[in-house]
Amino acid sequence: MDLLQLRYFRTVARYEHMSRAAEELHVAQPSLSRTVARLEADLGMPLFDREGRRIRLNQYGAIFLRHVERALSELDDGRRAVREARDTGLGRVAVASETLLTITPALGSFRAAHPRADVRLHQSDAPEMDRRLRTREVDFCLASQPLSGAHLETVELAREEVLLAVPYGHRLAGRRSVTIPEVADEPFVTTRRGYWQRALLERLFAAEGLAPLISCEGDEPGASQDMISAGLGIGLIPAVSRQVGTHERVPVVWVALDAPDCERRLTLAWNKDSHLSEAAVAFREFVTSTPFMSHHLPLPRRTESAPGGA
Numbered sequence: 001m002d003l004l005q006l007r008y009f010r011t012v013a014r015y016e017h018m019s020r021a022a023e024e025l026h027v028a029q030p031s032l033s034r035t036v037a038r039l040e041a042d043l044g045m046p047l048f049d050r051e052g053r054r055i056r057l058n059q060y061g062a063i064f065l066r067h068v069e070r071a072l073s074e075l076d077d078g079r080r081a082v083r084e085a086r087d088t089g090l091g092r093v094a095v096a097s098e099t100l101l102t103i104t105p106a107l108g109s110f111r112a113a114h115p116r117a118d119v120r121l122h123q124s125d126a127p128e129m130d131r132r133l134r135t136r137e138v139d140f141c142l143a144s145q146p147l148s149g150a151h152l153e154t155v156e157l158a159r160e161e162v163l164l165a166v167p168y169g170h171r172l173a174g175r176r177s178v179t180i181p182e183v184a185d186e187p188f189v190t191t192r193r194g195y196w197q198r199a200l201l202e203r204l205f206a207a208e209g210l211a212p213l214i215s216c217e218g219d220e221p222g223a224s225q226d227m228i229s230a231g232l233g234i235g236l237i238p239a240v241s242r243q244v245g246t247h248e249r250v251p252v253v254w255v256a257l258d259a260p261d262c263e264r265r266l267t268l269a270w271n272k273d274s275h276l277s278e279a280a281v282a283f284r285e286f287v288t289s290t291p292f293m294s295h296h297l298p299l300p301r302r303t304e305s306a307p308g309g310a
Helices: 003-015 018-025 029-043 059-086 100-113 126-134 196-206 221-229 278-289
Strands: 048-051 054-057 092-097 118-123 140-143 152-166 187-191 213-218 235-238 253-257 263-271
Touching (some): 003 018, 003 029, 003 059, 018 029, 054 059, 092 126, 092 278, 100 118, 118 278, 126 140, 126 263, 140 278, 152 278, 187 196, 187 221, 187 235, 196 235, 213 221, 263 278
Parallel strands (some): 092 118, 092 140
Antiparallel strands (some): 140 263, 152 235, 152 253, 152 263
16 A cells, blocks of 8 residues: 555546546546555455546445545655745745635735745635645635534634615615515526525525525626626625725615524634644734624725615
């Protein structure tokens, strides 16, 4: 048993598909199949169930995968620690976030304060963030929905109201607040499943025994306001969007949504047992020592409303 076998096994287990795993690893599929077969022979137990060309990780493979991931993660941490001891900089900090707009101001402020830090940013939905944390591809995740697990440490950074954004001229543009039943027939601009906007939208509608009508869905939560402004639907937008200048670049009308827990909670999550570089430790201290929203521009004093609206 060697490291190459373990890394190949982990990739095949992730995809449960030999061709995709071989493409990811940049190796020939027959060579990959032989390597996995040798590992199974060494263990004396098949790790995959095979049905024709399809493979599925079996119960023995799932048990072995948990240990392989821990072992490879420890080795990766060791390599990083050695590199950081060698380098003159602070090392690397890698962060995953559902939307780049939320974390960009904080990362910009951190880079200005720590110019020697090597900062990496990844956009990921919730399942991908969980995977990146488990495989230690990232040090931190900035999540707008719960990430849980015994391996995680979390701290809440901010809590903010989520508003309903509608285009100018919309029938609701003059309202101060609306209820979920009042927008039940409205087309919504939102994200695909896995992102916080979609999860919140479906939760609010489900509480009323309803399901939202989706007109547009995408992978970038920050693009929703552009589509709403263009008249493609209405949507849920966090209050911070009114603080970072998008209210001027992408004009919409803000309406309060009269629904319980219509808010976003920003949480920083990391693996409690992971090695953190000096840069990562500095980043965690930076974003947790001051109110997170202070990294954004001040809230504008005026409130947008439709012409002639109340």
